[in-house]
Amino acid sequence: MERIPILKMGEFVLVSIQVDMHDQLAMTLQDDLTAQIVRSRAKGVLIDISALEIVDSFIGRMLGNIASMARVLDAETVVVGMRPAVAITLVELGMALPGVKTALNVERGMELLRATLGTPVETGRAPAESPNGHPQN
Amino acid sequence: MTRDEKSRIPEILRKHEPELLKDWVQRQLAAAGGRPGQLSEAALREEASRFLSALREAVVGGQFRDIAGPAWSGVREVLGEISRDRAQHGFSPTETAMFVFSFKEALFARLRRELAADADALADETWAATTLLDRLGLYTIEIHQKSREEVIGRQQQEMLELSTPVVELWQGVLGLPLIGTLDSARTQIVMESLLQRIVETGATIAVIDITGVPTVDTLVAQHLLKTVAAARLMGADCIISGIRPQIAQTIVHLGVDLQNVITKATLADAFAIALQRTGFAVQRLPHRA
């Protein structure tokens, strides 16, 4: 059966959705992720949806569910890389994903997770420490 | 018009199309003599010939009154194209309609020649032809009007885009000064340009300044909240600034919930918060104090 790979990285788990999400795949991902959070005692979950061309209410609900389930398991979730057209459509649809943290891209998402969990930032690219450096995209 | 069915107009159009075309084009060119260069003779001839052949097809059914019917779709298409083209090139509605009306002269001359022996028939056919051409002429005016409206609509759209700049106030901080009212079409454009700039600059905070928005009703507030929600989905927080006292009052009276949005009275206040959040501080230099 088709599955979306889940990567473990330190105390985080990472998922990058690269295929058109059909409903069963979304359900499987939800199960796999919660199992993986428990197995690896993850503190943070990062879901990259930059390849998704649409997010309808079903996929939106899945993202919300994952965030809620992760929270119960004591892990923070960040959804990153949503495309502008997808964001506009989701809001119009009435789904603003209020319980889900978001970031522009994977890098920012990792920074956000580290900041929330109080883990020291290794890259030294936190704004306060880099007065000259323009944040890169 | 009971004579529609046995009208001789279809037959006359069929038999004398080349002569009618030549005569009509010459009359149009003579009439346009004062304004040369507007339309080339070749272009005019081409348009006239397309109209005539479409007309010849359409009248075969004998349905002269129902120009909205399926038999007339060819004629409508040709006239639609011509009218739109003229509207875009700045022709007036009168000049556009004259294209059809000017055909009367050529057609009536031909009718007089063909029906010289039968005064009754001539009167009837002339009446049928004039009613038909009037309808078609009015149709071109309608289309002309509509295309002008389309042009205006497009210009409005362009103005909307011009009037919603998104500026980078500081690294990571965008500013969006809104001026004028916020309807759903404009909200769409505001959202699109804001989100696009968030992607380009990697900004994490956007200040939406509504000093220039005259009134904030429930609908405008909803549009603002949608914009804030969409930016948040992209990982950027919004601060709404420029809330005047009377706007604060209406917001409360209307029961609009801005609980989850940071609001500030002035753009300066919002900017200070934005700097603080992105880890910057503004300091007065001691020796300049």
Added chain:
Amino acid sequence: MGILRTEKLAVDSADDIVRVRQVVRAWAIERRFSLVDQTKLVTAASELARNMLLYAGGGTVELESLEEQGRHGLRLTFEDHGPGIADIGLAMKDGYTTGSGLGLGLGGAKRLVNEFDIQSRPGVGTSIRIARWR
């Protein structure tokens, strides 16, 4: 108004929802819809196709490519022979659902398109017609 092209798709399984999205996307691109308009229409189609599958066990989607006085549009008609909807007003409300969803399907889809028309007879079926213009 001219109808330039039509195509009919069956929706019998969850995979068909993905297929509907892909075909609607392809048509919207061909009609040169903006990216946001494409995304809105595809999302609305996804919602309605899933609704049809969940509540009526399936149905069909008919796509029509429209042209009206130089305007281009796409019209989608979702038709099923399911239980039908007794109270359409209620079904259109956000948060209302008889299933396990969020109840954003109908009302949400309506906000994503320019035209929305729903006909339903309990016991006979439901037909929802949406259109979006460029």
